[in-house]
Amino acid sequence: MRQTTLSFVAALFAGSSVLAQTGSITGTVTSAEGGTPIAGARVVVAGTTIGAMTRDDGGYTISVQPGTYTLRAARIGFAADSASGVLVGAGQVTTVNFSMRPSAVTLATVDVVGYGT
Numbered sequence: 001m002r003q004t005t006l007s008f009v010a011a012l013f014a015g016s017s018v019l020a021q022t023g024s025i026t027g028t029v030t031s032a033e034g035g036t037p038i039a040g041a042r043v044v045v046a047g048t049t050i051g052a053m054t055r056d057d058g059g060y061t062i063s064v065q066p067g068t069y070t071l072r073a074a075r076i077g078f079a080a081d082s083a084s085g086v087l088v089g090a091g092q093v094t095t096v097n098f099s100m101r102p103s104a105v106t107l108a109t110v111d112v113v114g115y116g117t
Helices: 002-019
Strands: 025-030 042-045 050-055 057-066 067-075 079-088 093-095 098-100
Touching: 025 042, 025 067, 025 079, 042 057, 050 057, 067 098, 079 093, 079 098
Parallel strands: 025 093, 025 098
Antiparallel strands: 025 057, 042 050, 042 067, 067 079
16 A cells, blocks of 8 residues: 555656646737737647637737747738747746737638529
């Protein structure tokens, strides 16, 4: 019983050290025209599914393993922006802000034809 308890405690501490080795990327996404926050923008780590949506204040936070990343910010109505060489250390917070330019969205036309009976 004592050996099982010690094994459980050792596994618990081993798992804690792995969780402590993450870092985070935080920042704000704003409009290049006026600097207003952009809510609902998607900020993702390029080549992964890791990302976050910006809050009403334009802020976001992403938890990642230590390493160097490329981030991409996108929102309908704005030109996408990216930041490369983002270095994240264990237990550290790295700040990356984006300033996005408005961009017109062009939609394809749809022809609708109605026939009477």
